[in-house]
Amino acid sequence: MSTPTKSRPAPPETDPPGDSTRLVRGSLPRRASWGALGAATLVAAVVAALTGFSVTLFVLLVVVLYTAGMYVWSRSAEGRRKAADRAFTSVVTSAFLIALTPLISVVITVISRGAERFDGKFFSYSMRGVVGDGGGAYHAITGTLITSGLATLMSVPIGLATAVYLVEYGRGRLAKSITFFVDVMTGIPSIVAGLFAYALFTLVFGAGTINGFAGAVALSVLMIPIVVRSSEEMIKLVPDDLREAAFALGTPKWKVILRVVLPTAVAGISTGVTLAIARVVGETAPLLIATGTTASTNFNPFSGQMATLSVFSYYEYASPGVPPEPYLARAWTAALTLMLIVMVLNLVARSISLFFAPKTRS
Amino acid sequence: MAKRIEVEDLDIYYGSFRAVRNVSMTIHPRAITALIGPSGCGKSTYLRALNRMHELIPAARVEGRVVMDEQDLYAPGVDPVDVRKHVGMVFQRPNPFPTMSVYENVAAGLRLNHKRIRKSELDGIVEESLRGANLWEEVKDRLGKPGSGLSGGQQQRLCIARAIAVKPDVLLMDEPCSALDPISTHAIEDLMAELKENYTIVIVTHNMQQAARVSNYTGFFNIGGTGEPGELVEIDETPTIFSTPTHTDTEEYISGRFG
DSSP: OOOOOOOOOOOOOOOOOOGGGOOOOOOOOTTHHHHHHHHHHHHHHHHHHHTOOOHHHHHHHHHHHHHHHHHHHHHHHHOHHHHHHHHHHHHHHHHHHHHHHHHHHHHHHHHHHHGGGOSHHHHHOOOTTOOSSOOOSHHHHHHHHHHHHHHHHHHHHHHHHHHHIIIIIOOHHHHHHHHHHHHHHHTOOHHHHHHHHHHHHHHHHOTTOOOHHHHHHHHHHHHHHHHHHHHHHHHHHSOHHHHHHHHHTTOOHHHIIIIIIHHHHHHHHHHHHHHHHHHHHTOOHHHHHHTOOOSSOOOOTTSSOOOOHHHHHHHHHHSOOSSOHHHHHHHHHHHHHHHHHHHHHHHHHHHHHHHHSOOSOO | OOOOEEEEEEEEEETTEEEEEEEEEEEOTTSEEEEEOSTTSSHHHHHHHTTTOGGGSTTEEEEEEEEETTEETTSTTOOHHHHHHHEEEEOSSOOOOTTSBHHHHHHHHHHHHOSOOOHHHHHHHHHHHHHHTTOHHHHGGGTTSBGGGSOHHHHHHHHHHHHHHTOOSEEEEESTTTTSOHHHHHHHHHHHHHHTTTSEEEEEOSOHHHHHHHOSEEEEEEESSTTSOEEEEEEEEHHHHHHSOSSHHHHHHHTTSOO
16 A cells, blocks of 8 residues: 655745845944044044144044044945944943033042041041131031931931822822922922021021021921832832732731832832932031031030031131131031942942842842 | 622622623532633623722722622621631732742731731641642742742742631632643642632633633623623533533633634
8 A cells, every 4th residue: 555655845946145135244343443532532632732732622523533433434334324323322422421521520529629638537526616727527427417317207207108198098189289299399499498497497486596407307398209209109119919919818908008018119218218318418508597507516406506517518618717728628528528428328228229129039 | 618609780880880790690619610701801800899809999889799608798887808808819910929938928918917926826827828729848948038939830829828828718819820831720720629628719711621620610701892891691510601501602602703
């Protein structure tokens, strides 16, 4: 018994290779961009030197020459799309570097000028009875920590509760108006917050009531909207699946929020809070009005004026004594200290979010 | 444990939109009732009405009676939180709490609902629940590891363990296998067959073979058209539905002619 062998049909032919399907294109040498950058820098340096050296002209020339040169070169070798890609890469990178310049400049300036008085004395002495050289910012550092700390203690519960309300409970007109006013509060100029606190304390406790607590109130006016906004976003990110899972176990709503929603969002919330602290810790205007300044250490936020780093730095710089050098040095070191505090807070925020983030593996 | 549920003339609304119309059925204890039907016919909505999860959606409401233990779950004065303690739920996508370990996930229901429970007692319940969910052998050495580190099928069994740890009377499952591969699906189906010894199980599924394999009763839901409410076409013992259904719609759906 034999089965007839069927001849298989021939597989369909492909079209012959042609020009339209060519995939290999010309390309520039591997280090072409660095070479072009070197050439552009050289030409720009020569031109700038001939016209009397100007940094602005030099940088501008480098960017323009490099971008144009790369475009023309790449277009002749690689084609239009690659050339446009290179040109835009160059433009975007330049924009980034230009945006970064002031930041780096500020950091370098503050560090180099602040280093002079960055010593033990600066962190252990107040300015009580100090004229001219010496003294420190101990009183201002404690003042900054006290006012910002109090502001945080007031803002976080209010801000977090508002955010929870907006996400978990808020419906209708009340929620909408809260959202609206939070948005408005975000835009309040800090000086207005200071005037508000000053006016409030004048009304309640009599004229001229200037103390650390008033400053903390002013700062919390600035801080609350930031905390509300960031916490709201973070709580919204918690998947509804988790809420449903908890509800399906017969858990009351407040426990679902407290034990499931907030722990899941805690990393983002604490990052938001830390960034909000970083935002207000360097505020000057409201503290200038509501907290004032003093040369001595004042640990009591409810009585008497209190120095803070930003205000201290401002006064040392704005009205130095004679000779001005030690005053200016202290101003810069105060600025440096403030910058370090903000940096530490940012690092803390990072590590908090790493530490609390829901882990998938361990 | 396992309770019977009598549903009488249930209408389910989202605001003014009636999503499900006039459902009456008896859900038998110690049995699996499968609900099948085309997408959007209201099976999941109906399932969520059985433990009052439906009303978590703003403006959602229900008319009619759902009677368990001679009590109407929708009677005035009934706390939905208490209802959900008796009628547990497993969802389509595995949703272990990401901040909690395997152990804490299983213990979550008890820890969230009771103030104090002895550690030894809790240990016992966790092991019992994980064994009940056929997961104990796989996770007993990593109870302290995050629950979200398990595979999808393990996560779903973890969610089942979490649901049975609070010892509900009824277990609702909303397409519990639709996000899982065939092996994990098989594991869950085996588990359901064991669980029905002690629980009343209602499962929504798109997979008709699954309904035919695991369930004792099958209900077929359908909608008249877009914007029309879904309704229960018929419910009967599973072999009857799959061999000699009363309605032509059911037969056409089961034989794959629409849906």
